[in-house]
Amino acid sequence: MPCSNSCVTALLNSPLAHYAAALLLVVGLTTALLAAQKIQLRWQPYIAILRACLQLAIIALLLHGILAAPWAVVLFIALMLTTATVTSGKHSRRLHRGQVATALAIATGSLIAVALIFALGLVPYSTQNLVAVAGIIIGGTMTITTLTARNFTTLATARQGEIESWLALGATAPVAYRDITKAAITEALTPGLDQTRATGLVTLPGTFVGALMGGASPLLAAQLQIAVLAGQTLAGTIAALLLTSVITRTRVLPLSA
Structure with missing residues (x-):
C-alpha cells in the first residue's frame, strides 16, 4: 500500500x-x-x-x-496525401470529377513544392526534415484545395445565369467558368498570403518556433520558415489551378451544397 x-x-x-x-x-x-x-x-x-x-x-x-527506414517515410507521406485527399474530397464531390481532381491537385502541388525545397537546398535534407516539411505543405495544400472547391461551388451556383449565357453564346466550359475560377482561386489563396504577410509581426509560425526550440539560430529559423511559406504558396497555387482545370471541363453546372 x-x-x-x-x-x-x-x-x-x-x-x-x-x-x-x-x-x-x-x-x-x-x-x-x-x-x-x-x-x-x-x-x-x-x-x-x-x-x-x-x-x-x-x-x-x-x-x-x-524515420529510420526510407521506405517507411515514403509510405507515411503517401498516407498523409491519402488522408488529405479524402478529407478535402468531401467538399468537391458535387463537382465534375471532383474527387479525382482533388487527388491530382493535392498530390501534384505538394510533391512539386517539397521536391523543389530540398532540390534547391532551401532546407537541409534529412528524413526528419522531409516528414516535417511534407506534413506542413500537404496540410496547407489540402486547405487551399478545399477552399477552392467550396468557393467555386458557391460562386457557380450564385452566378448560374451568367454561366448559361456564356454557354448559349457558344463559349467552351472553361471560358464560361473563367471569371468564377479566378475569383475562387483568389479567395482560396488570400488567407495564406495574408498569413505570410503578417509573419513575424502578428504570428510566429510553427516551423520558426520549432526550429528555435530545437536550438537553431533565429536567422536559420527564419530561413527555414520562409522556405516553407514559399513552398506552401507554390503548392496551393498549383493545386488550385489543377483542380479548376479539371472541374470546369463540363457544361453541367455543379449542384449547390
Whole structure:
C-alpha cells in the first residue's frame, strides 16, 4: 500500500499531470465561453483535443520507427496525401470529377513544392526534415484545395445565369467558368498570403518556433520558415489551378451544397 500511495503521489506531481490539468483548464474555459453564448458545441472542444492528443501520440510513436527506414517515410507521406485527399474530397464531390481532381491537385502541388525545397537546398535534407516539411505543405495544400472547391461551388451556383449565357453564346466550359475560377482561386489563396504577410509581426509560425526550440539560430529559423511559406504558396497555387482545370471541363453546372 505505501508503494501504491507513493506511486500515485509521484504521478500527480509529475510534469505530465500538470500539463494535463492545464490543458483541461484551457479547454474548459473554451467550453464555458461557448455555453455562455448558447453555442451548442457541447463536448466538441474536449473531443477535438482528445482526438488530437491520441493522434499525435500515435504519430510520435510511429515516427521513431519510420524515420529510420526510407521506405517507411515514403509510405507515411503517401498516407498523409491519402488522408488529405479524402478529407478535402468531401467538399468537391458535387463537382465534375471532383474527387479525382482533388487527388491530382493535392498530390501534384505538394510533391512539386517539397521536391523543389530540398532540390534547391532551401532546407537541409534529412528524413526528419522531409516528414516535417511534407506534413506542413500537404496540410496547407489540402486547405487551399478545399477552399477552392467550396468557393467555386458557391460562386457557380450564385452566378448560374451568367454561366448559361456564356454557354448559349457558344463559349467552351472553361471560358464560361473563367471569371468564377479566378475569383475562387483568389479567395482560396488570400488567407495564406495574408498569413505570410503578417509573419513575424502578428504570428510566429510553427516551423520558426520549432526550429528555435530545437536550438537553431533565429536567422536559420527564419530561413527555414520562409522556405516553407514559399513552398506552401507554390503548392496551393498549383493545386488550385489543377483542380479548376479539371472541374470546369463540363457544361453541367455543379449542384449547390
